[in-house]
Amino acid sequence: MPPLEGPSLDDLGHATGVLQPIPTGRFDVVIIGAGPAGLGAAVYAASEGLRTLVVDLLGPGGQAGSSSRIENYAGFPEGISGRDLALRTYVQALKFGAVFAVPRSVKGLLPGASEHAVILSDGSRIVTRAALVSTGVSYRQFQVPGLAALAGVGVYYAATQMEAVRCRNRPVHIIGAGNSAGQAAMYLSQFTDRVDLIVRGHDIYSSMSDYLADRIVSNPKVRVRLHCELRKVGGERLLETVTIEETKTGIRSEEASGGVFVFIGAVPATAFLGTEVTRNPDGFIYTGANIPPGAWSRTDRQPLPLETSVPGLLAAGDCRVGSTKRVAFAVGDGALAVTCIHDLFDG
Helix, strand or coil, rough: CCCCCCHHHHHHHHCCCCCCCCCCEEEEEEEEECCHHHHHHHHHHHCCCCCCCCCCCCCCHHHHHHHCCCCCCCCCCECCHHHHHHHHHHHHHHHCCCCCECCCCEEEECCCCCCEEEECCCCCEEEEEEEEECCCCCCCCCCCCCCCHHEEECECCCCCCCHHHHHHCCCCCEEEECCCHHHHHHCEEEECCCCEEEEECCCCCCCCHHHHHHHHCCCEEEEEEEEEEEEEECCCCCCCCEEEEECCCCCCEECCEEEEEEECEEEEECCCCCCCCCCCCCCCCCCCHHCCCCCCCCCCCCCCCEEECCCCECHHHHHHHCCCCCHHHCCCCHHHHHHHHHHHHCC
């Protein structure tokens, strides 16, 4: 085989044999996105006899797959990594007969009266009675001098063991104040004696679960720096320094750093959807009672709780308006979506 130059994920999938043909025929539900919501929906849909296809660009896990340890998921008192949780749920879905199409990207949707067509990037169409959008979110990136050039060599957007061992015994800086940032701080504190949590606001309790914020505050290896922002990163081939500004005083300090971990919010992965799917200005999908007046086309019934403005198209997890950004909530959202699909078919 000749070498591939700048291959797409589809090209790599074909070349390595990972990309398998999708079974023919109509599906009961096509799930777009294999994060916690999509995987949860796959388990429940397949176990309840629905012909289920899951399409994802990378593979099972989504953003949760990069979490080093999830400690508030029921049934795992010692915590579990996002990767392990995703793998277990993936295997469970396979056991019940769900089909996974990975790596596959979705280009768009063609809604119909009784069935929909999911359009893949290669132009092929998958016909389904219902579709579920569970594409999750991607972390925001911000413009700081040197940040882009050092991505992967000191600047990271996930805190797994792979990144942690690179920063062992070196000071690290975490940007953000949400649960992802807090989980990363606790995990990285096992590898180094100094973790700086850089927070723009005045506290961490307003954006982080109380149990996690309490652990952060009581951890002697973690220093919470409020009213601070990252202004610059430096280094030739590897990250060496960061410049932090105290926004109340304007004072800046250059400090040694072995790793910058960025967790500053997220953008929903919904750009592939057409204008008929009503979203808020940030791109999150309206569902159920949150659908704006006039956006729902049916007069014979109201939208189901997770149904979008397009009848028969549902959304679950982080990509929809009003969802709680937690793994357990996303899994529950996926289960609720399957209940909605059964109601849709029975109606």
